Amino acid sequence: MKIKQTFKTITKITKELLESGENEKVDYKRDLKGLKSEDLVAFANSDIGGIILIGVDEKSNGKTQIGEIYGCDTSDKSRLVIMSKALACIPPISLSIYVENTDDKPIFRLEIPSGIQKPHCTSSGTYKIRKDGRNAVLTPNEILEIYLVKEAKKFNKQFKKATKHLVDNIDNITSTIDFMESNISSKVENISSLLDWTEMSASDTKSTVDTIDSYVKIILKEQRDTESRVKSLIEHHEIKDPVRLHYMSEIASNLVEQYEKDEELFQKAMKGEISFEDDSKWNLTDEDKKLIVKRSAEYLYEKRNPKTESDEEE
Numbered sequence: 001m002k003i004k005q006t007f008k009t010i011t012k013i014t015k016e017l018l019e020s021g022e023n024e025k026v027d028y029k030r031d032l033k034g035l036k037s038e039d040l041v042a043f044a045n046s047d048i049g050g051i052i053l054i055g056v057d058e059k060s061n062g063k064t065q066i067g068e069i070y071g072c073d074t075s076d077k078s079r080l081v082i083m084s085k086a087l088a089c090i091p092p093i094s095l096s097i098y099v100e101n102t103d104d105k106p107i108f109r110l111e112i113p114s115g116i117q118k119p120h121c122t123s124s125g126t127y128k129i130r131k132d133g134r135n136a137v138l139t140p141n142e143i144l145e146i147y148l149v150k151e152a153k154k155f156n157k158q159f160k161k162a163t164k165h166l167v168d169n170i171d172n173i174t175s176t177i178d179f180m181e182s183n184i185s186s187k188v189e190n191i192s193s194l195l196d197w198t199e200m201s202a203s204d205t206k207s208t209v210d211t212i213d214s215y216v217k218i219i220l221k222e223q224r225d226t227e228s229r230v231k232s233l234i235e236h237h238e239i240k241d242p243v244r245l246h247y248m249s250e251i252a253s254n255l256v257e258q259y260e261k262d263e264e265l266f267q268k269a270m271k272g273e274i275s276f277e278d279d280s281k282w283n284l285t286d287e288d289k290k291l292i293v294k295r296s297a298e299y300l301y302e303k304r305n306p307k308t309e310s311d312e313e314e
Helices: 012-020 037-045 076-087 140-200 202-236 242-261 263-270 286-304 309-313
Strands: 026-029 050-054 056-060 065-069 096-100 107-112 128-131 134-137
Touching: 012 050, 012 065, 012 107, 026 037, 037 050, 037 076, 037 107, 037 128, 037 134, 076 096, 076 107, 140 286, 242 263, 242 286, 263 286
Parallel strands: 026 050
Antiparallel strands: 026 056, 050 107, 056 065, 096 107, 128 134
């Protein structure tokens, strides 16, 4: 469905934005020259995004500040200027452009959603965020926090996908093992029948023994083939030893307990500046240890900074 982006009059949403004045989610620009890349960056870096009205300026109505329409150039050339500013940001910013009041004094309404790939910055490397009704510079700690939240979301998404894949693979392996057990059970029943028959037909013992021996060889071969299939499935789908994973999980839990008692240790873990000795039979690699430290620190960070409803919807 195509969304209408040009209106002859002022839409209901814009009327409300004019009456609200500038705030955390709304900004006015008298003309296109007043629009800067950092304005787009500030809204894209916020949790709720925002709207910029171009061709509008603030004025007082005696009680509060509201928006007054002055109009601006809304030609295709002006649209290209806006898009070039958005594309010049790092990473590029996605926005929607609407033109309103074309019968009188046309204006732009720019809707900038909260960025999926934030933090964003201008081409010159300026990081800003919209808060308290103005554009504020992002501090290094705030930038780091945005990155950590972004990576945590990415990890959770990948982990859920990998877990589902793992469960599917385990189901396949379980089906194979069930088939193996059923097959072996059938062979054993055949052997049992043959033994019963042997008791009644002792004169044909040699033939019976040969037959039993043949069945036993078939069972052993099928068992080896099944073991080989299971091993191949595990290697193909890169399924890790669950006992080894449980051991790594226990280490991570112990680390979280230590972080909660020692804030300095937690901060070092967030920066990947700690390690630990491992003398277990699993012979953990340096990469395994780094992963355990990283995941345990991320777990405690998310525990201290639980997601809001808006985060989960995103």
